[in-house]
Amino acid sequence: MKKFALMTALALASAASAQSLSGTVTVWSWDAAAKALQSTVPSFNKKYPNVKVNVVDLGNQNVYDRGLAGCAAGGVDMPDVYSIENNEAEVFWARFPNCFVDLNTLGADKVAKNFPAFKWTELMAGNKRYAMPWDSGPVVIFYRRDLYQQAGVNPTAIKTWDDFIAAGKKVNAKFDGKVKMGIVGNGQDDEWFRMLANQNNCFYFDNAGTSVTVNKPGCVDALNTVKKLYDAQVVATGDWGGQITSFKSGKSASAMFGAWYEGTIRTNAPDQKGKWGVYPMPASKPGGVRAANLGGSALALPSSSKNKAAAYAFMENALATTGGQVAMLKSQGLVPSLLSATKDPYVKVAQPYWGNQKVWQTILDTLGDVPQARGTQYFQDARQVMIVVQADYIKGKYKTAKEALDDAAKKISSATGLPVAK
Amino acid sequence: MTTAPQFKPAEPRPPARKSRWARTPKAPYLFILPYLLIFLTFWAWPIISSFMMSFKDSRLGETAPFGLSNWSRLVQDEFFRTALRNTLVIMIIQVPLMLSLATVLAVALNSKLLKAAGWFRFAFFAPLVVGTVAYSAVFRLLFNTDFGMVNRGLTSIGLPAVDWLNQSGPAMTVLILAMTWRWTGYNAIILLAGLQGISEDVYEAASIDGATPTQQFWKITLPLLRPSLLFCLVLSVIGTLQLFTEPALITNSGPGNATMTLGTYLYQQGFRSFNFGYASAIAYTVAAIAAIFSVVQLRLFGRDE
Numbered sequence: 001m002k003k004f005a006l007m008t009a010l011a012l013a014s015a016a017s018a019q020s021l022s023g024t025v026t027v028w029s030w031d032a033a034a035k036a037l038q039s040t041v042p043s044f045n046k047k048y049p050n051v052k053v054n055v056v057d058l059g060n061q062n063v064y065d066r067g068l069a070g071c072a073a074g075g076v077d078m079p080d081v082y083s084i085e086n087n088e089a090e091v092f093w094a095r096f097p098n099c100f101v102d103l104n105t106l107g108a109d110k111v112a113k114n115f116p117a118f119k120w121t122e123l124m125a126g127n128k129r130y131a132m133p134w135d136s137g138p139v140v141i142f143y144r145r146d147l148y149q150q151a152g153v154n155p156t157a158i159k160t161w162d163d164f165i166a167a168g169k170k171v172n173a174k175f176d177g178k179v180k181m182g183i184v185g186n187g188q189d190d191e192w193f194r195m196l197a198n199q200n201n202c203f204y205f206d207n208a209g210t211s212v213t214v215n216k217p218g219c220v221d222a223l224n225t226v227k228k229l230y231d232a233q234v235v236a237t238g239d240w241g242g243q244i245t246s247f248k249s250g251k252s253a254s255a256m257f258g259a260w261y262e263g264t265i266r267t268n269a270p271d272q273k274g275k276w277g278v279y280p281m282p283a284s285k286p287g288g289v290r291a292a293n294l295g296g297s298a299l300a301l302p303s304s305s306k307n308k309a310a311a312y313a314f315m316e317n318a319l320a321t322t323g324g325q326v327a328m329l330k331s332q333g334l335v336p337s338l339l340s341a342t343k344d345p346y347v348k349v350a351q352p353y354w355g356n357q358k359v360w361q362t363i364l365d366t367l368g369d370v371p372q373a374r375g376t377q378y379f380q381d382a383r384q385v386m387i388v389v390q391a392d393y394i395k396g397k398y399k400t401a402k403e404a405l406d407d408a409a410k411k412i413s414s415a416t417g418l419p420v421a422k
Numbered sequence: 423m424t425t426a427p428q429f430k431p432a433e434p435r436p437p438a439r440k441s442r443w444a445r446t447p448k449a450p451y452l453f454i455l456p457y458l459l460i461f462l463t464f465w466a467w468p469i470i471s472s473f474m475m476s477f478k479d480s481r482l483g484e485t486a487p488f489g490l491s492n493w494s495r496l497v498q499d500e501f502f503r504t505a506l507r508n509t510l511v512i513m514i515i516q517v518p519l520m521l522s523l524a525t526v527l528a529v530a531l532n533s534k535l536l537k538a539a540g541w542f543r544f545a546f547f548a549p550l551v552v553g554t555v556a557y558s559a560v561f562r563l564l565f566n567t568d569f570g571m572v573n574r575g576l577t578s579i580g581l582p583a584v585d586w587l588n589q590s591g592p593a594m595t596v597l598i599l600a601m602t603w604r605w606t607g608y609n610a611i612i613l614l615a616g617l618q619g620i621s622e623d624v625y626e627a628a629s630i631d632g633a634t635p636t637q638q639f640w641k642i643t644l645p646l647l648r649p650s651l652l653f654c655l656v657l658s659v660i661g662t663l664q665l666f667t668e669p670a671l672i673t674n675s676g677p678g679n680a681t682m683t684l685g686t687y688l689y690q691q692g693f694r695s696f697n698f699g700y701a702s703a704i705a706y707t708v709a710a711i712a713a714i715f716s717v718v719q720l721r722l723f724g725r726d727e
Contacts, residue, residue, distance in 0.1 A: 068693065094481065095696045187588055187677025237588050238567075239674075245568060377481065380694045384501070384679075391678040414498065417491075 021310045022050035028067075029083040030060040032263055033135075033297060036328035037083075040318040043327065047317065051310045064088060070302070071099035078302035080311035084131055086122045086296045087375040090209075093125040094377035101301040102128040106312040111320045118372040119337045121207065123298050131298035132319050135334040137258020138366045139195045139292040142265055145277045145355055147253040150174055155279045159290075161225050164282045168234025171253050179253050183238040183246050184226065187391040190383060191294060192229075195256060196222035198292040200284055203373040204382035204412060211421040212412045214386065215405035221284050223393060223401040230394050244268050256281060258294035259363040263333035266353050273352065278359045280366055291369035296337065335363060342367060378416040385411045476702035481695075492703040502704065504679045505687040508594070508669075512683070513662040516598045521654055523602065524609035529643065531610065532617045543614070546607030558671035561600045562587070590680030593673045597681055600668050605661075609654045616650025617643070652723045656716050663712045684708050 029037055034057035041053045056079070058066065063083055070078040071092065082100070084092065092099065108129045112120065119133035143155055151174035153167040168181035184192050197203055202218025205211065213219070229235045238246055246252045248269050255261065265276060280290040299315045301308060318324040325336035326344045336342060342364040350356040376382075389398075389408040398404035409420045476492050496502055530536065531543055549557070564571050565586035573583040586592045620643065628638050644651075666685030669675050675682040675690070682690075684704065692701030 065693065068696065091696050187680075188674065237585070239587070239676075242567070242588075245566075249568070251568075378695070380690070381697075384690065387676070388678040411500065414495065415501075 021048050021313060023307045023310060024052045024054055025081060025307055025310050025314050026079040027053065027055045027081040027083070027314070028058055028063050028079040029055060030057060030063055032260075032332040033083060033334065036135075036332040036334045037318060039327045039331040040324045043321075043323050044314055044317045048310065048313055051307075051313070053314060060085075067092070070304075071096035075099055075302060075304035078304045080301070080305040080307050081314055082300045082302055083134075084298050084300050086119075086133075086298055087379050089122045089131060089298060089300075090125070090375060090377040090379070092300070093128075093130050097125065099303060100130045101303050101305070101308060102130065103132060103301065103312070103315075104129050106301075106308065107316075108132060111316070114320060114339055115337055116339065116367060116370070118293065118370055119296070119298075121372055121374050122376075131300035132315050133337045134297045134299055134319050135260065135328070136337040136367065136370075137260055137293050137295035138335060138363050138370060139199070139256060139258055139281050139294050140278050140363050140366070141254050141256050141281055142261060143254035143277055143279065144247075144250075144252070144272070144275055146275050147171065147175075147179060147250070151253070153253075155277065158279065158282055160286055160288070161228070161282045161284060165228060165232045165234055168229075168232060172234060177233065179251055180236045180246075181234040181252075181254055182229070182236075182256055183243040183252055184229070184235045185239055185243070186226075186230075186237045186394055187387065188239040190386040190390045192226050192256070193219075193222055193386060193390050195281070195292045195294050196225055196284070198294075198371060198373045199281065199289050201289070201371040204386065205374055205376045205378070205418070206421060207372050207374050209374050209376040211419050212382075212409045212416070213421045214382070214412060215402065215409040215420070220401045220405055223390065223405060225284065226390065227394055227401065247272075258296070259335040260295060260333060262354075262359065262363075266333070274355050276353065277355050277357050278362050280362065289369055289371065291366035291371075293370045293373070296335075329360065335360075337367075378412070378418070381415040382412045385415065472698075472702040472705060475699050476706060478699045480699040481697050492700045495700065496703050496707060501679060501682070501687060505682045505684045508679075508681060509663060509665065509683045509685075511594065512598060512601075512665065513659060516601055517655065517658045517662060519598070520602050520606050520658065521609060521651065523606045524613055524654065525644075525647070525651070527606065527610040528613035528617055529639065531614050543611065547611055548607070549604045550608050552604075554667045555671060557600070557604060558668060561596065561672050565596050587673060588677050590677060593677060593681050597668050597673060600672055601665075605658070609658070612654055613647060613650050616647050620646045648723065652719065655723070656719055659715050659719065660712050663708055663715070 027034075027037055034055050038055045041055070044053060045051070064085075067078070067082055067084070070076055075098075078099075104127070111132075112129070115133045116136075119136060120129070123129060123131040123133065141155075141158075148155055148167075148171075151167075151171040153170050158164050158167055164181065171179055171181055182192075186192075194203070197214075197219045200218030200221050202213060202216045202222065204214050206213045236246075243252070243255065244264065247255055247265065250272075255265070257264075262278075265272075281292060283290045299319060301311050301315065305311050318328070320338060322338065322341045322344055325334075325338045325341035326346050328334040329336055329341070330346065347360040347364055348358055349360075351359050385408050389404050389411075392398065393401060393404040398407065412418075413420050477489065479491065527546060531539055531546070536542065563569075565573075567573060567583065567585045567588065570586070572586065577583050584592050586596050624642055624646070625638060628642055633641065664685050665683045666689060669681045669683045669686045670689065673681040675686045685708075688701050688704045688708065691697045691704060
């Protein structure tokens with residue numbers, strides 16, 4: 001009886017505090033991500049009926065630019081909840097350490113263990129937690145079942161990159177070279193290098209963010225593989241838009257990206273329903289890691305917010321509850337990084353677009369294998385170097401991948417002031 | 423003996439010298455004061471402030487003193503050299519191409535033989551009215567490798583398709599074509615105004631002396647058009663040094679850094695990497711180069727004979 005009274009009192013108290021939150025929470029986000037956040041508003045308003053949530057879709061670049069301008073101006077014209085890509089996050093913490101609230105002061109340390117460790121790497125500076133993990137981008141291969149079948153390729157047999165190249169040769173032979181195993185953003189981006197390097201536990205920088213590690217063996221292997229794919233002529237070059245037009249017109253038998261690409265394929269090629277499937281990325285050697293991460297975002301709380309408690313409550317409901325994360329997975333295919341959401345029954349539901357494959361199961365199963373990597377505040381500098389070095393290496397400017405990456409390491413070091421790791 | 427006070431005749435005293443300040447009328451200064459304040463706050467101060475910032479490391483929290491590090495990085499920076507080289511390549515190829523085209527256009531527009539001259543003037547000036555983002559998007563579409571009209575045209579007459587935006591040479595070509603499309607008409611209109619300032623008498627005299635139209639063009643039109651051409655040249659060179667929109671939106675500085683210009687590199691450093699100190703150093707270098715180029719051009723082509 002005593003226990004019951006206590007429970008009632010607690011329930012009343014929390015209900016009272018939920019009632020006491022009021023006002024408006026303005027959220028800045030982009031495209032599908034904004035739609036996903038919008039889908040969590042009903043469940044939030046069930047708990048906090050007096051808070052009005054206003055999700056503003058500014059577009060990805062605009063969110064970044066206006067956040068920069070707002071922070072540089074000392075925190076004016078900022079929303080209550082700010083969307084931020086993990087790769088770009090550390091720039092904000094390093095340049096404007098006072099622009100965002102340390103979420104630990106609002107209780108984020110209590111939910112920290114509910115997310116995989118790698119998601120926090122870029123969101124923390126010292127002991128401060130500047131943003132809460134949102135979606136993640138476990139890398140998989142999306143493939144056209146029909147085209148693979150016509151070429152006699154069995155996706156479950158593709159276990160290493162050598163298998164992938166062998167499959168690509170079959171596809172080339174069948175379709176006269178008109179269909180490719182993938183489109184690489186060579187010269188425009190270095191995504192393939194980053195995914196392969198991450199898989200090999202290597203990245204531009206070490207996880208402490210104190211030295212340049214881009215010429216370590218894992219990265220050398222990654223760059224080598226990209227070149228091998230080109231030399232075997234199983235991939236072609238195309239930028240973001242080019243890749244989309246390519247799969248829409250049936251010229252790509254597969255695509256490799258973070259799982260958020262699911263929505264991109266599904267919404268751009270609705271007529272290819274049932275023709276697509278998913279399998280884990282090939283490993284660099286038999287039995288190797290078949291997981292990596294590309295992209296993913298987080299939510300931060302600007303210090304200038306007038307309504308911090310309500311803003312934090314919104315973030316917590318959207319990101320730190322299974323209901324919130326699964327709502328976003330359903331509506332826009334945003335892959336949850338909350339560990340409990342990865343066990344939600346919806347994950348095991350067969351997806352008609354993907355030929356009734358339980359794609360979320362396949363995708364989320366890799367989440368635990370993703371090696372840590374850190375963008376650091378120098379991500380953009382390093383990426384710019386790597387885009388050029390990768391393109392030059394493919395073109396044949398360097399003799400070996402090691403030589404190319406030694407040069408890249410030297411350039412990244414001079415641009416960032418960080419030493420090249422021994 | 424009384425001494426009468428001696429009255430000296432008053433020497434004519436010079437009028438009290440009013441200070442220069444007192445003699446100056448104040449009203450005009452009061453009227454321009456608002457402008458001056460705005461100029462100092464939003465122009466002069468940022469210019470000084472960004473110079474000071476070029477000596478700071480703006481990447482570590484609050485700006486920290488950094489000595490000459492930004493400047494020494496600039497000297498060794500391969501990307502900066504690439505950006506500078508690309509900018510100069512565009513300048514050396516595109517500016518003369520555009521100005522020659524503009525001169526030909528201006529002469530044609532000035533011709534009495536041309537019907538509906540007003541319509542043509544509008545047509546050539548129109549590209550400038552189109553929003554830069556819109557025109558960049560259209561050029562991206564036109565030069566799309568698989569679906570662009572340009573490649574459709576090339577293949578339809580039996581020529582091979584070109585991977586325009588994914589190869590360095592072709593990407594640069596697209597940029598130069600786009601800029602020429604946009605800016606030729608603008609320069610032609612300025613040159614046209616210059617042409618109309620040339621007196622008919624000169625041509626009449628030349629005709630009487632038996633000069634052919636070609637001779638008239640080289641001996642009369644071009645020399646008399648020189649001030650207008652110089653104006654266009656200086657503006658175009660400064661414009662090219664600041665070139666940003668086309669490489670940012672059409673080629674995205676790529677592939678690799680193949681079409682990165684000083685403008686896009688400055689933007690990349692300042693607003694993608696948040697490295698305002700280094701971006702300021704780049705900005706000052708660009709401004710210095712622009713100043714040097716302008717002085718050289720005025721010296722070379724600006725002398726009146």
